Amino acid sequence: MRKIYLDNNATTPVHAEVLDAMLPFFREDFGNPSSTHWAGSKVRKAVNIAREQVASLVNCSPSEVVFTSGGSESVNTAIKGIAAARRKEGNHIVSTMVEHPAAFNSARHLEKEGFRTTFLGVDGDGMLHAGEVESSVRDTTILISAMYANNETGVIFPIREIGGIAAAKGISFVCDTVQAVGKVPINFRDLQVDAMTVSGHKLHAPKGIGALIIRSGTRIPPLIHGGPQEKNRRAGTENVPGIVGLGKACELAQNDLDKEVARIRSLRDSLENGIREAIPDVKVNGHSEKRLPNTLNISFKGVYVEPLLAELDRNGIAVSAGSACSAESREVSRVLTAMGLDSATARSTIRFSLGRENTQEDIGCVLALLPPLIERLRNERSARTA
Ligand SMILES: Cc1ncc(COP(=O)(O)O)c(C=O)c1O
Incomplete structure (x- = not known):
């Protein structure tokens, strides 16, 4: 059949070229990227190439790319991290009723820690209106979280407009771009977001690898504490084969x-x-x-x-x-x-x-x-x- x-x-499915790019990193190129000897330096270079490939697809600087275990970790890190970092400035978060559970439940979790939330509705076409985002903002609003494209309907929100509103009011803006990266052109610089998300398995890389793109200068404390990997933004020995695969998948997506x-x-x-x-x-x-x-x-x-x-x-x-x-x-x-x-x-x-x-x-x-x-x-x- x-x-x-x-x-x-x-x-x-994992793209054949993605798998081919990854295989050496399960075999001969097994080093730890933090090691200073030959085994480490080779994989360190590969991680940096992958960082450039991800950055190139979404138009950010390679230094703004933090590798994570996937979309859920990226969303959790951004929402919970920004909320914690800006706690003293206010406690109100604006999000939407149609976010993926990773973002929706991160915001719900923050309610238990004393944050106030406004979950905005959408119209009959599944569209979020930027004007409603603007009118829901209070003096205490520190964070807006809205997805780029909905996973169920595919509806694309006016993220650039919302980014402008957030920037004008000094509110942090997290955009869950998991369903969009690799499917439509995404330009981090243009969107005026402070953080956005990538999930490898949505664009023909393997499961268990992703990235969080953090605008330089944005304070997002790590969700996972430990070693100084990813410039202290995400601890843990890097998933090198996954990172290499994600980089290759981004290159392939960009090519065509x-x-x-x-x-x-x-x-x-x-x-x-x-x-x-x-x-x-x-x-x-x-x-x-x-x-x-x-x-x-x-x-x-x-x-x-x-x-x-x-x-x-x-x-x-x-x-x-x-x-x-x-x-x-x-x-x-x-x-x-x-x-x-x-x-x-x-x-x-x-x-x-x-x-x-x-x-x-x-x-x-x-x-x-x-x-x-x-x-x-x-x-x-x-x-x-x-
Ligand atoms: C919009 C959106 N955000 C986040 C995620 C979570 O990504 P991951 O499966 O990599 O944790 C998904 C997965 O379905 C998604 O569709």
Whole structure:
């Protein structure tokens, strides 16, 4: 059976060139980058090259790149670190109802430490309005946390505008860019953010590696204490193979970003249009233009998501219900609820997220399978409730 992977917002396969770049660092180049002898100096150089590759993709200085274990650690470090560093100046944090749990629960955690939070809603298109961010700011606001692109819907927030508001008011701004880096052009300098995040496994590097980009001069105390690695910003012997892999993945993404964005957008659009043409009563969730080019979040009226996912899986098609993180919990998506979807609609929603490996043939297979499948599931359900 042909296997079709359409869950690239959950994770991506490691690119062959990324794996090739990493392999020597499991074998002959095993040194500790902190060692001063030959074994250390070779891997130290490799770590620095990777730092330049990451910096080049997101337009920051290599000295602003801190390697971490992934997106969750980067988000936690930035939010909790800035909150701790600015505690004396104020205790109010502005965030959104649709952040990934890494950011959402970091802010919730800070409530237990005496911080006040405002979680802003989004409109029916899943969009956050910069004006609402501005009007939620108080004299005590020290931090704004807002994601660049939503993991469930792909909706892209007006981060540059929010960055301008934060900068004008002297408020720190953390942007979770995990779903955007490698999928669309991201320019750290231009966004006016103080910190932003990278996760290796979302852009064809392995799991367990990521980066936090910290604007030079921003005070973010480490989350993990220990040795002086990463200029005292993140302790622990570096994950050298992972770092090398992340660097290579960033280089590959940068080499053909424009071409891949256009190709993947056209595949996604043909999937979306094909579904709309062949299946009645569908609802695409998320802004039609300000959306990641690879993401399609769509509700099928009168269909339960569990049997739909199971049938797709049985036919070799991997997609997810909302976000992978909430797939086990069976809770209604916080993101879709914030957009005003009722729980029945939210529970009939799946997310397609395309990637580098997808082809028009993949889309053709999905479009051949889905219309009769939806019709059957709808008929079975109405037969049961009749
Ligand atoms: C928007 C967003 N932020 C953070 C994360 C967490 O990244 P990681 O899996 O590398 O911890 C994810 C992962 O799904 C994400 O989608």
